[in-house]
Amino acid sequence: MKQLLVRSEYCLGCKSCELACAVAHSPGKTLFTAIFDAQTPQKRVFVETNGDLNFPLQCRQCSDTPCIQACMSGAMHKDPTTGLVQVNPEKCVGCWMCVMVCPFGAITESPLHTALKCDRCRELDYEPACAAACPTKALQWIEVDRFATAGRRSWLDHLKEANIHA
Template identity: 40%
Template sequence: MKRIYAIEAWCIDCKRCEVACKTFHSRSRDTVKAFTVEYPQPQNRVRVEGTRQLSVAVNCRHCAQPKCVEGCISGAMTKNPRTGVVTSDPRKCVGCRTCVSLCPFGAVRIEDVAEKGIAYKCDLCGEVPGEAGEPSCVAACPNRALIYVESEGC
């Protein structure tokens, strides 16, 4: 299965991956509308952490045996048996945060949507790759600090 990996030395903390992800997951798929008028705000599933000297995009590795799926009490976290993509269904999430504590990569985050903590994580752009055949965050990275490659994973 293909996975996204970060090359920390090449990340310049521009956050274009975050913008591309949020835009992709917006209703309008328009950057300006996604950041200004859409409510609730679309959630980006990748985030850049660190400083200008050392930063890295944090994203899901779509593990072979995902701890987040094993620990999910509501069935919101699932792994597609055909593609291997791990997703979170916000309609089923009860905000217990078990997935957050179990993820070894810190890739699951909780966002307050309608006053209910909902788990969000990378979904590889809903298995609908962009024009280059890669997720939006990878396509948007100006330094190619994010790569989308075939891997056995975690």
């Protein structure tokens, strides 16, 4: 199963993922139509930085689902078909408990004052636009094992370098 995984060392902070995310959640799904939408489309990924490190952060789809535990209205729920944590804005009462318990700060407020977060691009058949938009492949839509394999190989390369210089 694919996950949104990040090689933060490749993130240049260009925010292309943020732009693509907003466009993917606009009615027309293209930049040139989104720019003219009366209701400005909302992004659900945030490129954060601490000065040394950039990181595009969005809902991590935690298995212990603190946001669902904290939700009193049933708005935050697990989609039975996909198993993904999703928000039903119609049930959301804006108590913001989910925002307070989310360890990543990945939930924000929509213009309609309901909880807003990454839905893994439900309207794009779950092909996340943020990863597709990443010019450096810092943000990847990839199987965990494949990502880990690439990580191990790059560690081996690193080791080789270290041995040469030893």
